[in-house]
Amino acid sequence: MTAIAQIRQSLIVALWFMFLTFPILVIRVNTIENIIEWRWVNMLYAGAGSFLGSFAWRYLLERKSRAAGKDGGPVRTAEATAAEAKPWWRRLREERQYRYPALSVLAVVATIFPFLPFTSTYQINIVTNALLYVMLGLGLNIVVGLAGLLHLGYVAFYAVGAYSYALLHYHFGIGFWTALPLGALLATLFGILLGFPVLRLRGDYLAIVTLGFAEITRLVLENWNEFSFGPSGIAGIPRPGLFGLEMDLHGATIYFYFLMIALCLLTIFVVNRLQNSRIGRAWVALREDETACEAMGVNATAAKLTAFALGSTWAGLAGVVFAAKTTFVNPASFTFLESAMILSIVVLGGMGSILGVILGAFILILTPEYLRAFSEYRMLLFGLIMVMMMIFRPQGIVKGERRIYEFHRKPEDRE
Amino acid sequence: MNAVTEPLLDVQALTMNFGGLTALDQVSLQVHPGEVAALIGPNGAGKTTFFNCVTGIYRPSGGDIFVNPPGKRRRRLNGMKTHQVTAQGLARTFQNIRLFQKMTVLENVMIGRHCRTRSGVLGAVLRDPQTRREEREIVERSYAILEKIGLAGEVNELAMNLPYGDQRRLEIARAMATDPFLILLDEPAAGMNPRETDALEVLIRRICDEEGIAVLLIEHDMRMVMSISNRIHVLDYGKKIATGTVAEICENPVVIKAYLGEETEE
Ligand SMILES: Nc1ncnc2c1ncn2[C@@H]1O[C@H](COP(=O)(O)OP(=O)(O)OP(=O)(O)O)[C@@H](O)[C@H]1O
Ligand SMILES: [Mg+2]
Numbered sequence: 001m002t003a004i005a006q007i008r009q010s011l012i013v014a015l016w017f018m019f020l021t022f023p024i025l026v027i028r029v030n031t032i033e034n035i036i037e038w039r040w041v042n043m044l045y046a047g048a049g050s051f052l053g054s055f056a057w058r059y060l061l062e063r064k065s066r067a068a069g070k071d072g073g074p075v076r077t078a079e080a081t082a083a084e085a086k087p088w089w090r091r092l093r094e095e096r097q098y099r100y101p102a103l104s105v106l107a108v109v110a111t112i113f114p115f116l117p118f119t120s121t122y123q124i125n126i127v128t129n130a131l132l133y134v135m136l137g138l139g140l141n142i143v144v145g146l147a148g149l150l151h152l153g154y155v156a157f158y159a160v161g162a163y164s165y166a167l168l169h170y171h172f173g174i175g176f177w178t179a180l181p182l183g184a185l186l187a188t189l190f191g192i193l194l195g196f197p198v199l200r201l202r203g204d205y206l207a208i209v210t211l212g213f214a215e216i217t218r219l220v221l222e223n224w225n226e227f228s229f230g231p232s233g234i235a236g237i238p239r240p241g242l243f244g245l246e247m248d249l250h251g252a253t254i255y256f257y258f259l260m261i262a263l264c265l266l267t268i269f270v271v272n273r274l275q276n277s278r279i280g281r282a283w284v285a286l287r288e289d290e291t292a293c294e295a296m297g298v299n300a301t302a303a304k305l306t307a308f309a310l311g312s313t314w315a316g317l318a319g320v321v322f323a324a325k326t327t328f329v330n331p332a333s334f335t336f337l338e339s340a341m342i343l344s345i346v347v348l349g350g351m352g353s354i355l356g357v358i359l360g361a362f363i364l365i366l367t368p369e370y371l372r373a374f375s376e377y378r379m380l381l382f383g384l385i386m387v388m389m390m391i392f393r394p395q396g397i398v399k400g401e402r403r404i405y406e407f408h409r410k411p412e413d414r415e
Numbered sequence: 416m417n418a419v420t421e422p423l424l425d426v427q428a429l430t431m432n433f434g435g436l437t438a439l440d441q442v443s444l445q446v447h448p449g450e451v452a453a454l455i456g457p458n459g460a461g462k463t464t465f466f467n468c469v470t471g472i473y474r475p476s477g478g479d480i481f482v483n484p485p486g487k488r489r490r491r492l493n494g495m496k497t498h499q500v501t502a503q504g505l506a507r508t509f510q511n512i513r514l515f516q517k518m519t520v521l522e523n524v525m526i527g528r529h530c531r532t533r534s535g536v537l538g539a540v541l542r543d544p545q546t547r548r549e550e551r552e553i554v555e556r557s558y559a560i561l562e563k564i565g566l567a568g569e570v571n572e573l574a575m576n577l578p579y580g581d582q583r584r585l586e587i588a589r590a591m592a593t594d595p596f597l598i599l600l601d602e603p604a605a606g607m608n609p610r611e612t613d614a615l616e617v618l619i620r621r622i623c624d625e626e627g628i629a630v631l632l633i634e635h636d637m638r639m640v641m642s643i644s645n646r647i648h649v650l651d652y653g654k655k656i657a658t659g660t661v662a663e664i665c666e667n668p669v670v671i672k673a674y675l676g677e678e679t680e681e
Binding site for chain 1: 470472496497498501502506507509513514515516517518519521522525526527529530531532534535536538539540542546549550553554558567570571573589590592593
């Protein structure tokens, strides 16, 4: 479409919008003085706003379709691929001269962040919270992003981890460091138990069943008073200790922050190693084409179960951490909305991309916090961002990339 | 019976019903070591269904499927899951290409090594020497296969970006990576131009003669079938109507009738 045509279209949209909003934006009946106020300025704003909005929308859509047309054809020469500008995240990941400085800067920022003069306990807390979601996102990324299993009940395993710690502490006085592996183990067992009957289902059916399972878990926790103390939950869960050191609230928050960083690093390490391993490749193949995957000798059931169980392990770990962080658990923390949030992190960030999921978690968790200034429009803006993302960048912020293998020998060197 | 005469694949009276439709009706068929066999027949004759039954994607309504893997004892494949059949040494390609689109060419082939390797989650995380050795073996074997197939230049390209003919060859490479003794090709030349078809013919002959992998292929390109096959099996409406060498099949009146349609008798 030519620019002129675009402008004309946008003008029509603007006129239509001005007409539509005329009654609410322009006319105001002043009931005290019984007169009608005509606010023509508002009409101007509405017109200008919708014109610009429509124009930007058209421009972005056109750009998107042009980009799709460019690599739409199946045939691409090697030169064309090489000549294509590398996206910034690939440069960061693949080229040493960018990668190491970037990582060092990140490490320094992460280390000094809690000690900066303007960082309050509140700010450390919300970043810690975001890190918790990084962990959850990366865990769910194994199931959804790599293995392609649409899991809508992730929060159930998160709850298993949290309640494991809460109940183990309540009944046996077990501390955080013992509860951490135990909670993970229990969540894994739970995952395997659920996975066995459920994983033969494909796609949408799996989504519904996992969703149902999560709701059942939450309802059980809410109603089985003797076991889980119902809606009132369990309070007084201790924070993790550090060799019996006494810490004030600020100190404890900082300690927790670093604990979360360590756990996230562990998660990144494990997921990174998994995704380019024999089992990780099998997951991706499973996501791409289950029938072909089985025909190539991959035991699909076993591969799915492994992904499901490992995802649950991470939800369990995160659950224990969550219980320790809030020192209180109740079923209200484990609603479907929470599952949806974690899934959004994975989808928005980029399925199967570690960097993407990390960015997704930070954006989705921190944006609402910093949007508090716009309090009542907060969730509206949040929704808008999500919709825009899915229209203009459905593959997520960072696209999942496959590993590149270098072969230096030439064919004739081989005997 | 000695090992030489035993057929690699021995299918007896295979029957497959879909509701009221009998897609395969008492089909018996043998594939012998060192041969390229072709399975031909008009559209809807049941050829793909035959492959699906043999590889465990469909559960046959009746009949027996046996394999005699070289150096191993005879096994019955009925009731085995698809991945178990592949582990026995039967690999296949698909009529409608089913590659792992968003994986690289090399990774597609590496998946084929899955059933011949062992390392699990713990190995992946710890990367112990055993796992690293296995991983290196996977990469090298896969690369070597791609060199043979002639796709070594595209190892890091996503499968979805390959031209059509290359995608078909990649499917063959992927199947070869599973170390099969018999490879089942479902219309490998479909959509190829004559030049690509000729190259494919050479490739299939080489797979059979140099790699020692027997081939059973479904193909509509009669020129290729006639020039490559040691033996031809003909299906029509789910029934096997003929088996024989190229010359025998060409002269078989039943086959000619099946292909040219019912002639009006004078
Ligand atoms: N899953 C299924 N359910 C019901 N009917 C099926 C199924 N698969 C195949 N059929 C039927 O079985 C018959 C044989 O199909 P098949 O795909 O095996 O034919 P084909 O010989 O491979 O044909 P083509 O040369 O067109 O590939 C057809 O009538 C088809 O409609
Ligand atoms: Mg077919």
